[in-house]
Amino acid sequence: MDTLLIATFEILSFGAIVVLVVLGLGIIASMMGIFNFAQGEFVLLGAYVTYLVHSAGLPVLLGMLAAPVAVGVLGFVLEKLVVRRFYAAPIVAMLGTYALGLIIREAVRGLTGGLYLSVPEPISGSITIGSLHFATWRGVIVIVTLLVMAASHALLAYTSFGLRVRASLENPQLARASGISTGTIYSATFAFGAALAGLAGALIVPVFSLFADLGIRFLIQGFVAVMVGGIGSFAGPVAGASVIGTFSAWLPWLISPVIADVLVFVLAIIFIKFRPQGLVSGRGVNR
């Protein structure tokens, strides 16, 4: 019973990490039709900013606050300079963002010297319930993920900004005709997605430590999750991420980790093959 509870907690916290990483990717893919191959590197950058702040002698929590802001600003700038050119050709966008990701990844590799760098958990220790011990930081990740998810959904579903984002998604021409500056909306959406990735990177860096290929691992996982969940809606990527995250955390308890890692992806690809629209085949944000 005890191991079951601990396993459940482990699975839950890993699932939360995947959801957090995928949320930004899903929002950009669903709202803008762009598969952002640099998303994994935005996660990496968030982790790196946290590390920088920590190594400057400042509290880690401050770094975690700075990371989404810094990555969001960078996302905004990149959208204005680069990504904007690619809206007409989504495939070229994949390659262009791939090049962006390559630059960020190699820059971080150069800056970190190719090492694994660790960042301490800002809230360490564990919570004891009866005879069970849970790592506090994992719990914090779960709670933050839930909050971020709720906040993102509220932002898209209930605010006027969200309304304009959804309008630009549904019908860009009509949105422009109604006086919405779709260009600004796309910049803001891309920056928002990047900021979410930055936050994800900041939160997970104590768990995974910082290394240059941190992003790649999450990139494939994120894309598979978005496809499994279904592109175009808010709930889709979240559902896909929960499924992929749960399987990724659960299967290694049953079979060897290497096989489990591969099996999750293969199963996901087979699932997408036979259900291309994904788990949630709607569009837009449900209220």
Next chain:
Amino acid sequence: MLSTGTGIQPPPRAIDAAASTVMASAFAGRKRVLPILEVALLIAASIAPLVLKDYITVYATRVLILCLFALSFDLVWGYAGILSLGQSLFFGMAGYGVALLSRDFGVGSIFAVLPAGTLIGLVAALLLAGFLLLGRHPSSVVFVSLGTMTGAYAADRLARGSHYLGGQNGIPSIQPMTIGSHELSEGPGFYYLVLAILVLIYLLSRFLLRSQFGLALAGLRENEQRIAFFGYKVQHLKAIIFAISGAIAGTAGSLYAFHEGFVWTNMLGVVMSTQVVLYVLFGGSGTLIGAVIGTAIIEGLSFWLSDNYRDIWPIILGGLLLLVIMFRPLGLISLVLGERERVGHFGPSLKETRNAAP
């Protein structure tokens, strides 16, 4: 056009292929850049070992093998619009396959290992194409690219975890390839062998792409739906070219394994797949010579720069790629090659048949 999910298609490539066929024949008398470029590169490649130092010839051999690999990616992406982000799967599987043949069975004859490597690539690509491309619903480009990428990633992970395949270290010290009783080690001999194979496969691909099959492929790349309405089995065309490209990647992989003398997991995984995408996009997808030029330039720069600027070279490479994608989406080749010539003409020369055929 800003679309979500469904409307994703390969980038438009300007002139409609069929229309340009007519135009190409009308302007057939004009000076053409492509053959000049091809002949010039062939001559340069033929005399290179005579003037280069030996260690550079060895490096150049590797570049030629990578050119062959780049050709295989160019066939699927540049001609059929299939974004295969896991092309290294076939390259690496063939490499591992021939390495195992050599290690466990002592087979090193060129007449056994090259066909074996090619066959491995062909079969692997056929199986993957059967799953990813065929089926009741046509697959989206994103799905295919994700599927191929996952294939390469999975193979990489499995090879890393497999004791039989040498784990992280791969399979070291493969015996040299043999022709009869002659052992083929790196140097000018190997160089000319690879060059001959490259030229042969280049010409075969050129012939294939200038045939009716190539015309259908070009149409498919430009407008998949229209070609489907014409009655072509679009998915079959894609699967065929994917399998052919897998076979070429397999040939390249087996040559690479014997040239380097060892195989390791990077050959299978995302690293190598990335490389080949860089080569082809940089040189210019949609022209065979573009893939070759891109490989030669990137590897040449890499040889020269990575000694002095080892740390920032990958960043420069990423920056160059970004600039090319943003400002020269057709690659460096488009600096010298006009749009009309790039699309080229297909089938038998129209000049002779214009009055005969309907």
